[in-house]
Amino acid sequence: MTNQKGSISIHTENIFPIIKKWLYSDKDIFIRELISNGCDAVNKHKKLISLGEIEGDKDQNYRINVSIDKENSALIFEDNGIGMTEEEVNKYINQVAFSGAEDFFNKYKDKMNEENDIIGHFGLGFYSSFMVSKKVQIDTLSYREDATPVRWISEGGTEYEIRESDSKTTRGTTITLFLEDDSKEFLEEYTVRNIIDKYCSFLPVDIYLNSDNEEDKKENEEKEQTPINDTKPLWLKSPKDCTDEEYKEFYRKVFKTFDEPLFWIHLNVDYPFNLKGILYFPKLNNEFELIEGKVKLYNNQVFVADNIKEVIPEFLLLLKGVIDCPDLPLNVSRSFLQNDKDVSKISKHIVKKVADKLKSLFKNERENYEKFWDDIQVFIKFGCLKDEGFYDKIKDSILFKTINSEYVTLNDYLEKCKEKHENKVFYVSDEEQQSQYIKLFKDYELDAVVLDSTIDNHFISFAEFKNQGISFNRIDADLSDVLKDKKEENTEERTTIENLFKDAVGERIKTYSVESLKSEETSAIILVSEQSRRMAEMKSQFAGMNFGMNFEEEKTLVINDNSPIIKKLVSLKEEESKKDQVSLICNQIVDVALLANKELDSKQLDDFIKRNNQLMNIIISL
Numbered sequence: 001m002t003n004q005k006g007s008i009s010i011h012t013e014n015i016f017p018i019i020k021k022w023l024y025s026d027k028d029i030f031i032r033e034l035i036s037n038g039c040d041a042v043n044k045h046k047k048l049i050s051l052g053e054i055e056g057d058k059d060q061n062y063r064i065n066v067s068i069d070k071e072n073s074a075l076i077f078e079d080n081g082i083g084m085t086e087e088e089v090n091k092y093i094n095q096v097a098f099s100g101a102e103d104f105f106n107k108y109k110d111k112m113n114e115e116n117d118i119i120g121h122f123g124l125g126f127y128s129s130f131m132v133s134k135k136v137q138i139d140t141l142s143y144r145e146d147a148t149p150v151r152w153i154s155e156g157g158t159e160y161e162i163r164e165s166d167s168k169t170t171r172g173t174t175i176t177l178f179l180e181d182d183s184k185e186f187l188e189e190y191t192v193r194n195i196i197d198k199y200c201s202f203l204p205v206d207i208y209l210n211s212d213n214e215e216d217k218k219e220n221e222e223k224e225q226t227p228i229n230d231t232k233p234l235w236l237k238s239p240k241d242c243t244d245e246e247y248k249e250f251y252r253k254v255f256k257t258f259d260e261p262l263f264w265i266h267l268n269v270d271y272p273f274n275l276k277g278i279l280y281f282p283k284l285n286n287e288f289e290l291i292e293g294k295v296k297l298y299n300n301q302v303f304v305a306d307n308i309k310e311v312i313p314e315f316l317l318l319l320k321g322v323i324d325c326p327d328l329p330l331n332v333s334r335s336f337l338q339n340d341k342d343v344s345k346i347s348k349h350i351v352k353k354v355a356d357k358l359k360s361l362f363k364n365e366r367e368n369y370e371k372f373w374d375d376i377q378v379f380i381k382f383g384c385l386k387d388e389g390f391y392d393k394i395k396d397s398i399l400f401k402t403i404n405s406e407y408v409t410l411n412d413y414l415e416k417c418k419e420k421h422e423n424k425v426f427y428v429s430d431e432e433q434q435s436q437y438i439k440l441f442k443d444y445e446l447d448a449v450v451l452d453s454t455i456d457n458h459f460i461s462f463a464e465f466k467n468q469g470i471s472f473n474r475i476d477a478d479l480s481d482v483l484k485d486k487k488e489e490n491t492e493e494r495t496t497i498e499n500l501f502k503d504a505v506g507e508r509i510k511t512y513s514v515e516s517l518k519s520e521e522t523s524a525i526i527l528v529s530e531q532s533r534r535m536a537e538m539k540s541q542f543a544g545m546n547f548g549m550n551f552e553e554e555k556t557l558v559i560n561d562n563s564p565i566i567k568k569l570v571s572l573k574e575e576e577s578k579k580d581q582v583s584l585i586c587n588q589i590v591d592v593a594l595l596a597n598k599e600l601d602s603k604q605l606d607d608f609i610k611r612n613n614q615l616m617n618i619i620i621s622l
Helices: 012-023 029-050 086-094 100-108 125-131 181-187 189-199 213-223 242-256 288-290 315-316 341-364 366-386 388-397 410-417 435-443 456-467 491-509 530-541 563-571 576-597 604-622
Strands: 063-069 073-078 133-141 150-154 159-162 174-179 207-212 265-269 277-282 294-299 300-306 319-322 424-428 471-474 512-517 524-530 553-560
Touching: 029 063, 029 073, 029 125, 029 189, 029 300, 063 189, 086 150, 086 159, 086 265, 100 553, 125 174, 159 265, 174 181, 181 189, 189 207, 189 288, 189 300, 213 435, 242 265, 242 277, 242 319, 265 319, 265 341, 277 341, 277 366, 294 524, 315 341, 319 388, 341 366, 366 388, 366 456, 388 456, 410 424, 424 435, 435 524, 435 576, 456 471, 471 576, 491 553, 491 563, 524 530, 524 576, 553 576, 563 576, 576 604
Parallel strands: 063 207, 294 319, 424 471, 512 553
Antiparallel strands: 063 073, 073 174, 133 150, 133 174, 150 159, 265 277, 277 319, 294 300, 524 553
């Protein structure tokens, strides 16, 4: 066998079904591709003028017209850009995957700066038109002197015809798509307008939409000479030239909302990569709205996709915003990213800019930062859990709201409380349910932080891991020594009280303790071991899984021997006639304590109601 060398051949009749069905993820993408090609044609012409290759005014009225011809089931795309000669049509249209944009850039790259505003790369965008067309016609006239207008026609995409065009008299290109029967929805102005708004609303060339429908024509006449896109989006401006009202208006326009964002971050980077954009922190009515965040990714002002996680870290997808990065390595369909180390650098830079903004607000606008905190805390905590690097950047800017409605850092809280409970953070998970404990803390000038979000259980464990030696305890988990009266203990009396309750209550409570609380109003409170409660909550989250052991909350009944009610019960315990009443009241005290800690289950609630009725009968009979 002899050695052979050659070129792999590709048959168009085999490659076109792939382009038509599998190259692009969405059928409507052809509108983006053809308008982007028109934009490239305009930008090439402007570039040649700026390079001095041709004479002309680069600020002339460049435009892209999209016209709907329902009578002929046609969709027409027309630009007044660079146009093509017959040779260029053969080169760029008849050769699949030969990019005219890349060819142009390579030809003039020595005269151009590093900025490349040409959109196309792969030379395949035009062929997306065959996804919806049974016939495609191109009429084009090059900018070159004495150029001859060219017409190119193809049905099905595998065979074509070229001849002189009898309709093209001005510079530029007109592409006419004769739509398949199953693609007639693209003859509706509303549909086409929405697609252009989705993909091309910020392209740098004015886009106009025309229709032959009488009602649509009338509407278009009223909007004559008004482009349907914004050629100079706000993210292209320097941040110092943007007003707060412009940022808010851009937010409302892009995300079609009447709400105002809390604040925003304007990204404006030229080195080591080109990155521009605006990220908004939306105002939330509740934490579950976080799923509605949307970050739109653009490439040279062309919309690519929403929420691409390779560029936008997952926790930043809770925000809303736009990011435009021409340096993104997109795949052939411009819908997804190719794996590239630069993508990771871009992602890390975005995280850094967000962290810098938060630190700046904390340092320079503390009052506003505290106002925003309730809305942004879940986002920040989620970010810390997902990205420890983000936590390291903003850890000193994390706030905790206290039961006194103050906002403090972890260090602030620990410093304030070190004389009373060093390296221990008390927190509230439900201000209403734990109101009795909050009242006790306030009475004794103690403080606790409010951690009542669904993410806080995870954040507490994370904070303990990152701050070794510091423990978080729910407000009902430990009886701080400052709540106790420092009077001399009466061991015998305390044993009597404990036995009194054990006899009356029995196994309903496993552990009893008698303390001298300063407040006489509190007869008893329930304390729950922090670790046992966390294990019980973990078990409930993994319902049905067998952990090999039974995790239950370890509850302790703390009885206050300073309470007049407790003292009275002790004095009555020896009276045989009062024994039932004493037992009744002991159980009622336990239920009240349980109720203040957590809702009673159905049986406990039923017993509680029965005892209430018995107590009322006793009072009435007095």
